[in-house]
Amino acid sequence: MKAQGQGNLSVGILFDTGLGNRIDEALAMALLYGLDGKNEARIIALSVSKPNLKAAAFCEAIARFYAGASSGAFGAVGRTLPVGMAEHGNQPEDTPMLTTPLAKRTEDGKPLYSHGIEKLTDTAEVRALIRNALAQQPDQSCIVILTGPATNLAQALDLPGTKDIIKSKVKLLAVAGGAYPSGAPQFNIKADLAAAKKLFAEWPTPMVVAGEEVGAALLYPAASVEKDFAWTPAHPIADAYRAYQPMPFDALTTAMAAVLQAIRPQENYFKLSEPGVITVLEDGRTKFAAAPEGKHRYLVLDAAQQERVLKTYVELASAKPVPKQPRVRRQQQQVEPPKPVTPKPPEK
């Protein structure tokens, strides 16, 4: 099913992040906008699972940095995409990767990275946001990317009718979390264990998962932050990176792997496990069991691709924003008003 007047739409991305917890999530967002700029992806909704206004504010600041204010609610024009935020959950505390870039000011005292989120009501009710954003998309046209705790997605599953909407609109869930085929409990899983268990047990679509071993094996080079992001004196991702921990440090890329695999599966940057079922254990570890009918697969590093993957990460994450023209209605210019809505006589 194609939207009227929309032509061929690129894949719609609903991005749910624990922004503020780990720097790879900010890098993943930069990577995502790099793909959006190449029209390989179309961001339809942003939400943060960290119950922290600064997380939502920084998410919106990044969105504004890349998309400007012309990106509108679900494709309409005028308002920025609403940012959903978990109202309750773990890791609510401020972190330097949020507070430092948000505190930066221009010479005239204005926020360097503008956003419109000061209070809870500036954020969106996250279950409604997820459901509403997906409901409007063509069937099997969307990918959900989860780079943080599963808090929001698990809640959305409980909203009446939403599981059916996910089933019809979403073709893939890409997750950064866990360790495969085995490993220690991973941060995103532990951060909301109940939500992770629910997500892996109930999510109705195929799922591809980037484990921590993928992110740990391929570190993002600190040198790139200083060099490749230097095309602008003020870059929110670079500022967050520097604030995350003392420089120089190379960063995990688990979240970036999930984004790259989700949008460019045809590039075979990674190998995939056989199908199976991932179960979340009580201690936060993840267990994979092969099963021909299983909906889960995890990423496997391909030694032959590592250099190429890293190059792609750098190229896309440091890409300049690509301004986009509003798609729907022309603004700010005088055009002939539309014809009045005049009832036509009943058809015989």
Added chain:
Amino acid sequence: MITRKTLSRRTILKGLGTAIALPFLDAMTPALAASKLPGDTPVRMMFAYVPNGIIMENWNPKYEGKLNELPRALKAMEPLKDDITLLSNLTNNAGRAWLDGAGDHGRCCGSYLTSVHVRKTKSDILSGISADQIVANQIGSKFRFPSLEIGMDDARQAGDCDSGYSCAYTNNLAWKSQTQPLPPILNPRQLFERLFGNGAQLSPEARAQQARIRRSVMDVVVADTKKLQATLGPTDKRKLDEYLSSIREIERQLEKAESDNAQINPGMDKPYGVPADFAEHFKLMTDMITVAFQADMTRVVTFLITSEGTSRAYREIGIPDGHHPLTHHFNNPSQIEKVAQINEYHVKQLAAWLSKLKSIKEGDANILDNSMIVYGAGLGDGNRHTHEDLPTMIAGRGGKAFKAGHRIVHRRETPMANLYLTMMDRMGVNPEHFGDATGRLDGLNLS
């Protein structure tokens, strides 16, 4: 020991083809319980809808919490600011395009009270059961009318009213079932006859003929009225007199409208008896809603003030342009100003009516206190056709349930259906789920 035979709440003054229900009278309560309403507080649920969005800069105050100075579009509500609640950020996701292209006017109205994304069609319409009808289905049988559907503009049910959307979507708020909208009554005489008569439908010619020989309904029920008056105390006598006078006044307004129609512009494009002046028409219709509330004829009303997407002109206030084309102003200040004036004009009529409701005592409160009258639009910004932050105001306290006098800003994307669920609870109907609701609305209830 004081004893008194109580008057039934359902007492009716009858005459040939006429039945006038009574307002609440002290005689309807047991002795020593005067001012206490018989049975439960008569909480009403009403939706009054205006089309084509609102100039939102003139609607949303720049503050949250207790209402102080009201913005331009709501200025007329100043005397009533302790009786209203402004709700911000409510969204009707079902009104958005999804994959259906143009037609926001058809979609937003067809889905306004159903919270269901309507089928884009000119013929085989499909929406959902509206919130008002869920309540009417549950409690309506206790009242003379399970619900009343009233409008002032266009009741055509077929044809294309917006980019392939049936007129059934733009011209109805209430939906009895997924496929059966309940068309509003536009004609004041028709509404009057529904409220006080035997409901017979007359042709315009027959109506005119009847008008020439018509007696007031007061004349028809004079015998019953005298009999009742003899049993009432002075307070009740005064109340009854005021009530019957208000009905007589409605009759006078109707007669004037019919006379104007016949003499001034017999070829006008309006049903016979519909006042040409918007304010007069509004007053007539709302006066009858008042009587329906007073006499507890119904607890559920939808009022489509004008149809969604209407191009009605407002010459009464010096605006000859169509409402809908004006709202696509593309930031032209002159057009924005005209839309702002239309928005103000609507609210002014509403405020006058709400003040009247407030002036009518009911037990230890008044009719407005005991009501939940939602005034709003299915579009926020009519220029851009936005479906989020819909202009929404509730007048009344739902019978001491709501803390009025505040602006409550909800989180973005909060469904309108959450409001409907909250109101349904107050009506004694407690559905587990409705439309795309995510729960009940926070902050509205006192408790």
